[in-house]
Amino acid sequence: MSPLMQGVTIIVVGVGLCVSYFFLSNWLLDRVFLPARGQHIDRNINRANAIRPWLFLLPAVIALAVYLAYPVFETLRLSLFDRDQGNAFIGLANYQQMFSEPKFWEALTNNLLWLLVVPALSTVFGLLIAQLTDRLWWGNIAKSLIFMPMAISFVGAAVIWKLVYDARPAGTEQIGVLNALYTFFSGAEPQVWLTLPFWNNFFLMVVLIWIQTGFAMVILSAALRGIPEETIEAAVVDGANPLQIFFRIKVPQITSTIVVVWTTITITVLKVFDIVFAMTNGQWETQVLANYMFDKLFRANDWGVGSAAAMIIMLLVTPLLIWNVINARKELK
Amino acid sequence: MRVRSSNKAMGSFVGQRPALSWAVHLSMLFIVFLWLFPTVGLFISSFRTADQISSSGWWSSLSTQEQQRSPIRITGTETQDKGLYVVVGKLFSSEAVVLRAWGTSSKRPNEYQPGATAQLKRGRSLTIDADGRYRFTAQQSQAGKRLPRVFTTASSPPEFTFRNYDYILFQGDNSDSMAKAFLNTFTVTIPATIIPILFAAFAAYALAWMEFPGRSILIAAVVALLVVPLQLALIPLLKFHNEIGIGKGYLGVWLAHTGFGLPLAIYLLRNYMVSLPRDIIENARVDGATDFQIFTRIILPLSFPALASFAIFQFLWVWNDLLVARVFLIDASGQTTVMTNQIVELLGTRGGNWEILATAAFVSIVVPLLVFFVMQKYLVRGLLAGSVK
Numbered sequence: 001m002s003p004l005m006q007g008v009t010i011i012v013v014g015v016g017l018c019v020s021y022f023f024l025s026n027w028l029l030d031r032v033f034l035p036a037r038g039q040h041i042d043r044n045i046n047r048a049n050a051i052r053p054w055l056f057l058l059p060a061v062i063a064l065a066v067y068l069a070y071p072v073f074e075t076l077r078l079s080l081f082d083r084d085q086g087n088a089f090i091g092l093a094n095y096q097q098m099f100s101e102p103k104f105w106e107a108l109t110n111n112l113l114w115l116l117v118v119p120a121l122s123t124v125f126g127l128l129i130a131q132l133t134d135r136l137w138w139g140n141i142a143k144s145l146i147f148m149p150m151a152i153s154f155v156g157a158a159v160i161w162k163l164v165y166d167a168r169p170a171g172t173e174q175i176g177v178l179n180a181l182y183t184f185f186s187g188a189e190p191q192v193w194l195t196l197p198f199w200n201n202f203f204l205m206v207v208l209i210w211i212q213t214g215f216a217m218v219i220l221s222a223a224l225r226g227i228p229e230e231t232i233e234a235a236v237v238d239g240a241n242p243l244q245i246f247f248r249i250k251v252p253q254i255t256s257t258i259v260v261v262w263t264t265i266t267i268t269v270l271k272v273f274d275i276v277f278a279m280t281n282g283q284w285e286t287q288v289l290a291n292y293m294f295d296k297l298f299r300a301n302d303w304g305v306g307s308a309a310a311m312i313i314m315l316l317v318t319p320l321l322i323w324n325v326i327n328a329r330k331e332l333k
Numbered sequence: 334m335r336v337r338s339s340n341k342a343m344g345s346f347v348g349q350r351p352a353l354s355w356a357v358h359l360s361m362l363f364i365v366f367l368w369l370f371p372t373v374g375l376f377i378s379s380f381r382t383a384d385q386i387s388s389s390g391w392w393s394s395l396s397t398q399e400q401q402r403s404p405i406r407i408t409g410t411e412t413q414d415k416g417l418y419v420v421v422g423k424l425f426s427s428e429a430v431v432l433r434a435w436g437t438s439s440k441r442p443n444e445y446q447p448g449a450t451a452q453l454k455r456g457r458s459l460t461i462d463a464d465g466r467y468r469f470t471a472q473q474s475q476a477g478k479r480l481p482r483v484f485t486t487a488s489s490p491p492e493f494t495f496r497n498y499d500y501i502l503f504q505g506d507n508s509d510s511m512a513k514a515f516l517n518t519f520t521v522t523i524p525a526t527i528i529p530i531l532f533a534a535f536a537a538y539a540l541a542w543m544e545f546p547g548r549s550i551l552i553a554a555v556v557a558l559l560v561v562p563l564q565l566a567l568i569p570l571l572k573f574h575n576e577i578g579i580g581k582g583y584l585g586v587w588l589a590h591t592g593f594g595l596p597l598a599i600y601l602l603r604n605y606m607v608s609l610p611r612d613i614i615e616n617a618r619v620d621g622a623t624d625f626q627i628f629t630r631i632i633l634p635l636s637f638p639a640l641a642s643f644a645i646f647q648f649l650w651v652w653n654d655l656l657v658a659r660v661f662l663i664d665a666s667g668q669t670t671v672m673t674n675q676i677v678e679l680l681g682t683r684g685g686n687w688e689i690l691a692t693a694a695f696v697s698i699v700v701p702l703l704v705f706f707v708m709q710k711y712l713v714r715g716l717l718a719g720s721v722k
Binding site for chain 1: 360371375391392403523527528529535540543544549555559560564566583587592593623624625628649652653654673690691694697698702
């Protein structure tokens with residue numbers, strides 16, 4: 001059987017099983033176990049209605065419990081044990097070992113740098129573009145083109161930007177546009193951008209900003225359009241200039257949306273892995289936590305320290321998690 | 334429509350200041366140009382030959398270029414002709430390239446005109462014509478010796494080729510091939526998109542329209558799980574998969590993507606289903622429809638926009654994923670590699686071969702781009718529903 005046919009068969013069987021679970025479980029409930037007929041009809045209907053939500057929820061709840069909830073606790077456990085000593089409890093030794101590694105501190109400081117720069121610049125660019133395109137007849141085309149990098153994988157984006165940063169020896173034609181411009185305007189030797197410590201972090205961040213700006217733009221653009229026109233008209237009548245309208249009237253009214261965009265991008269930044277993995281793999285002082293963790297888990301094969309690093313990421317996410325839950329509960333009420 | 338009239342108000346307001354309006358047009362043009370430039374560069378590079386890519390920037394590929402190329406070493410089989418050892422050949426693979434000047438030392442790369450003969454040391458000589466054909470002669474056999482390098486300045490018209498795509502996709506089983514990875518990516522993506530939608534749709538209906546104890550706790554749990562980094566799940570789940578005998582493979586990667594995609598799916602779909610009119614559902618209940626019937630006949634068709642939104646998210650996310658595939662799918666045999674992983678491998682082995690990298694990257698990008706442009710409306714709706722509260 002060709003791989004394609006095999007794939008199609010597996011897809012049909014897998015999806016078919018899922019569909020038939022829902023269909024059969026409901027059929028059994030309604031027709032076999034608690035039929036809506038006979039002498040206990042009322043009791044049966046009530047019981048069936050009490051059970052049915054759980055039939056609907058069962059696969060999702062199991063998947064969430066096994067694939068997201070359980071791993072959080074298991075990772076915590078793994079970070080406190082040592083695999084090489086027959087799974088002995090070693091307290092915080094993994095964390096101590098991690099804190100003694102300069103590479104960890106490099107990853108943490110770089111991650112904090114990413115957290116400062118990427119959400120800020122993506123949101124600012126997104127807001128700027130949303131405002132500029134709002135007035136243009138070709139604004140939707142422009143937005144769609146700036147939004148496009150959202151569809152491109154981090155790995156694809158890494159290749160795209162590696163070409164931008166490409167460096168050829170001095171004296172030959174530069175094929176990376178950054179070096180072409182740099183040598184043309186400064187006359188200096190071409191730079192191998194990705195190996196310049198400290199600054200190379202920013203060259204990597206550019207890739208994520210390039211991708212996330214479209215996301216910020218789409219959401220902020222919708223928020224800008226939701227601003228009641230009366231407030232703007234009143235400002236125009238009062239003789240406010242466009243800058244004043246933007247900063248004093250529009251921005252204050254969409255603050256909550258800006259915060260949501262900011263935090264969403266922050267969470268993305270905390271998990272950033274592919275870009276660093278594909279472009280520098282953490283060399284030249286560009287390590288970040290997610291890649292450091294991957295390195296520990298799968299290259300050094302050190303599950304203890306790897307799990308400890310994962311817990312640090314979890315710790316950084318936790319405030320946002322709590323904030324999200326509080327907001328959601330407010331909404332439900 | 335408030336939005337329209339607001340725009341009109343702004344438009345007339347801006348219309349009073351044409352200079353400002355032009356500034357907006359120009360700065361937006363500049364930003365769009367900036368955003369597109371890197372991708373266009375990759376796209377154009379994928380249609381250029383290795384020669385062209387390494388000799389000039391892609392932005393100059395649209396005009397005829399006269400420039401100094403990287404040095405080419407003379408190669409070929411030696412023949413004997415009238416007591417001389419002769420090597421003939423051609424410098425450029427393309428017919429359209431015209432030689433302007435050449436030399437044999439990096440200090441004087443333009444020493445000779447086309448057609449001239451250079452007398453080299455130890456009785457050797459080299460003649461190169463304008464079309465790049467060369468004739469190298471020597472009095473002793475040059476077997477085992479390095480033949481001279483040639484520095485050239487040549488002009489080449491714009492020229493594009495599909496050869497890279499042919500090589501990457503249709504040349505069978507070379508290690509650079511993307512064909513297998515392309516199929517594998519599809520095999521991963523389709524079930525990993527459909528299964529979470531199915532699970533989430535039923536769960537979202539229960540959370541939106543069914544009364545049962547613990548409902549609000551479950552909703553809060555879904556919101557909390559939305560932000561749990563999947564990094565935490567890698568080792569525990571890999572262990573779990575090994576224990577239940579799935580190991581690394583398609584089943585494992587589908588399940589993992591299902592689990593990781595579910596919070597967003599349930600969240601998006603529940604929010605959408607809650608906003609559907611209560612009357613429809615209550616009327617159906619009064620008419621004696623069961624929840625299963627209400628769900629499959631009424632709610633599911635009405636929820637199409639939300640289903641489409643999530644489907645696109647999940648499709649793009651799974652298609653573009655590297656981490657989950659590397660951890661749960663790709664084993665040492667490499668038979669189940671996906672495109673993102675294949676590209677990372679190529680970055681390692683073919684770091685400087687931009688014709689291969691660019692083409693491989695573009696092959697992997699083209700499907701999500703198509704989905705993006707065709708279904709953009711739903712993607713935007715989903716984004717708005719998912720993050721604006």
